[in-house]
Amino acid sequence: MSSDITLTDKTIIVSGASRGIGEAIARAAAGLGANVVLAARKQEGLDAVAASINEQGGSALPVACHMGQPDQIDNLFARAKDAYGPVHGLVNNAATNPYFGPMLGVEEPAFDKTVEVNLKGPLMASRAFVAQAAAGASIVNVASVSGMRAAPLQGVYGMTKAALISMSQTLAHELGPMGIRVNAIAPGLVETRFASGLIENEELLKYMVDRSPVGRHGQPDEIAGAAVYLLSDAASFMTGQTMVVDGGFTSG
Numbered sequence: 028m029s030s031d032i033t034l035t036d037k038t039i040i041v042s043g044a045s046r047g048i049g050e051a052i053a054r055a056a057a058g059l060g061a062n063v064v065l066a067a068r069k070q071e072g073l074d075a076v077a078a079s080i081n082e083q084g085g086s087a088l089p090v091a092c093h094m095g096q097p098d099q100i101d102n103l104f105a106r107a108k109d110a111y112g113p114v115h116g117l118v119n120n121a122a123t124n125p126y127f128g129p130m131l132g133v134e135e136p137a138f139d140k141t142v143e144v145n146l147k148g149p150l151m152a153s154r155a156f157v158a159q160a161a162a163g164a165s166i167v168n169v170a171s172v173s174g175m176r177a178a179p180l181q182g183v184y185g186m187t188k189a190a191l192i193s194m195s196q197t198l199a200h201e202l203g204p205m206g207i208r209v210n211a212i213a214p215g216l217v218e219t220r221f222a223s224g225l226i227e228n229e230e231l232l233k234y235m236v237d238r239s240p241v242g243r244h245g246q247p248d249e250i251a252g253a254a255v256y257l258l259s260d261a262a263s264f265m266t267g268q269t270m271v272v273d274g275g276f277t278s279g
């Protein structure tokens with residue numbers, strides 16, 4: 028057991044790693060010595076992040092993968108194994124939120140897409156991960172405070188994040204005997220392309236910031252520390268939990 032947060036010689040797959048929170052997690056993991064496998068749908072964005080990590084002395088493999096498509100997830104894990112051997116960590120970070128509005132107004136295609144990417148993807152990726160993971164392995168699911176409280180106008184997205192927290196708890200129990208830990212992170216409002224609609228809406232931004240003791244929204248790097256801690260052996264006694272990183276928004 029070690030209290031050091033290090034990922035030396037570990038291989039970590041991060042979905043949604045071409046920008047935002049996923050990019051910050053991948054960069055932080057690489058900085059702590061991990062080989063990182065970067066997944067997202069578009070190859071160009073991944074190539075740019077991988078090139079930058081590799082230029083800085085890290086090791087990154089960019090693999091285009093739609094995280095709602097099981098055959099592409101299988102290919103992602105095969106590519107990771109070919110490049111680096113067994114995978115030690117999985118960060119289910121990619122998500123989508125195509126519908127903004129009252130829950131009962133959602134159209135079926137938007138509902139299905141949200142469930143496919145935000146829930147089916149993490150479950151299928153977890154299955155592929157467990158098929159080849161070693162003891163000491165760790166899964167980190169990026170949920171949201173929207174899965175812990177009512178999420179007006181983002182209710183469908185919020186319910187998938189609540190389910191992701193539930194998935195993390197149950198998988199922690201099911202995989203604990205195999206030495207695999209599963210935790211979630213619930214970020215508050217973080218400045219990314221995904222959140223631009225909220226951050227650019229003065230009224231919504233004020234609502235969030237006024238209820239946050241830190242008095243501002245967050246940056247992707249401020250989520251990455253929680254992820255690398257949970258991936259590392261420093262978190263060996265932590266599983267089935269949700270780390271809330273929200274500037275205190277949900278504490279009031």
Ligand SMILES: NC(=O)c1ccc[n+]([C@@H]2O[C@H](COP(=O)([O-])OP(=O)(O)OC[C@H]3O[C@@H](n4cnc5c(N)ncnc54)[C@H](OP(=O)(O)O)[C@@H]3O)[C@@H](O)[C@H]2O)c1
Pocket residue numbers: 042043044045046047048049066067068069070072092093094095119120121122123144169170171172213214215216217218219220221222
């Ligand atoms: N930003 C916030 O305020 C906030 C708050 C709470 C939770 N979160 C969570 O944090 C996570 C990351 O969000 P973010 O804010 O960093 O978003 P972002 O900057 O928009 O990045 C999203 C990433 O996911 C990838 N992606 C989207 N759909 C995908 C799919 N079907 N398959 C594979 N990759 C896909 C995108 O690349 P491609 O487009 O190339 O696929 C991109 O790399 C999400 O789970 C989100 O729910 C965000």
